[in-house]
Amino acid sequence: MQPRNMSMRGAVDLAAVKAAAEAAQKAEQARAARARQAQEAEADGVAAPSAGPLIFDVSERDFEEQVVGLSAEVPVVLNFWAEGYAPAEQFKPVIEQLAEEYDGRFVLANVDLRSSQQLAQQLQIRDLPTLLAVVAGQLLPLFEGPASEPEVRQVLDKLVEAAGSQLGVVGEIGARSGRGDVDSELPEPVDPALAAAHDALDRGDLGGAVQAYRNVLADRPGDVEASLGLAQAELLQRVQGLDPQAVRTAAAERPTDVDAQLAAADLDLTGGHVEDAFGRLVDTVGRTFGEDRDRVRTHLLGLFQVIGAEDPRVVKARGALARKLF
Numbered sequence: 001m002q003p004r005n006m007s008m009r010g011a012v013d014l015a016a017v018k019a020a021a022e023a024a025q026k027a028e029q030a031r032a033a034r035a036r037q038a039q040e041a042e043a044d045g046v047a048a049p050s051a052g053p054l055i056f057d058v059s060e061r062d063f064e065e066q067v068v069g070l071s072a073e074v075p076v077v078l079n080f081w082a083e084g085y086a087p088a089e090q091f092k093p094v095i096e097q098l099a100e101e102y103d104g105r106f107v108l109a110n111v112d113l114r115s116s117q118q119l120a121q122q123l124q125i126r127d128l129p130t131l132l133a134v135v136a137g138q139l140l141p142l143f144e145g146p147a148s149e150p151e152v153r154q155v156l157d158k159l160v161e162a163a164g165s166q167l168g169v170v171g172e173i174g175a176r177s178g179r180g181d182v183d184s185e186l187p188e189p190v191d192p193a194l195a196a197a198h199d200a201l202d203r204g205d206l207g208g209a210v211q212a213y214r215n216v217l218a219d220r221p222g223d224v225e226a227s228l229g230l231a232q233a234e235l236l237q238r239v240q241g242l243d244p245q246a247v248r249t250a251a252a253e254r255p256t257d258v259d260a261q262l263a264a265a266d267l268d269l270t271g272g273h274v275e276d277a278f279g280r281l282v283d284t285v286g287r288t289f290g291e292d293r294d295r296v297r298t299h300l301l302g303l304f305q306v307i308g309a310e311d312p313r314v315v316k317a318r319g320a321l322a323r324k325l326f
Helices: 020-044 063-068 086-102 117-122 149-167 192-203 206-219 224-239 244-253 258-270 274-287 290-307 312-325
Strands: 055-057 076-081 107-112 130-135 138-144
Touching: 055 086, 076 086, 086 107, 086 149, 130 149, 138 149, 138 312, 149 312, 192 206, 192 224, 206 224, 224 258, 224 290, 244 258, 258 274, 258 290, 274 290, 274 312, 290 312
Parallel strands: 055 107, 076 107
Antiparallel strands: 076 130, 130 138
């Protein structure tokens, strides 16, 4: 039997299972607990605990606690299976081996159908095995029925890419297996180029700061500190010289005007109205299509970066964005 592939756009809203704010709170509590454990382990001279397992079992009793909150940090793949059902038993080691190989880009939660029949009914599981994913509190169908390893790998690659590019949920490679770079715990040397960019931003030289951060990212595209600095400098540069009253009037009068909504969201954010800024752009995503929608989504992800990926308001907004996109 060939797997019946499901569209990545066929998402099911999990708001009834857990509100996005609650997911954010639990994710933040888990991160804080791991940070404390790592500090205690370092003080005791023992190995720090990992962020959690790559593969674990979950049932309907602990679904909210183990899956929905975690999905704000890393894509969670659900594998519905049942002991004694050959197609599901044969598929289980395949998906588990892939979870080990992807090493934290997603985590795998095995769900035994027999002990979680109510959850399976709620999620409309019709065949075994069935793979679903939860990202930022949203349920994304992947496929149902037996599948080969190359087919599964293709679906997982699309999931990981969509979670990162559209919602900014990226699993940390090696954080759970302990196979991460051992040198990553050493303090980074001071980078003169990055220090110069920070100095330009502090002086209010926004054009100089933007260029300096871009120079750093040209050499090191994954530099988180430079990415954050660039997002902040570009935001301040965009709102420089704007007439707040005129911008807000235009946004109120023209709700489908992308430029007006982006400018108003920038002002909201710089004025400390973070949730208003996020809510405005999430609503605009729901009112736009094609290139306009992608432009608003990209702008919103940039504002997420300014605030910080772990901020509960960002996690909540990611969930709202997912409901609009999928």
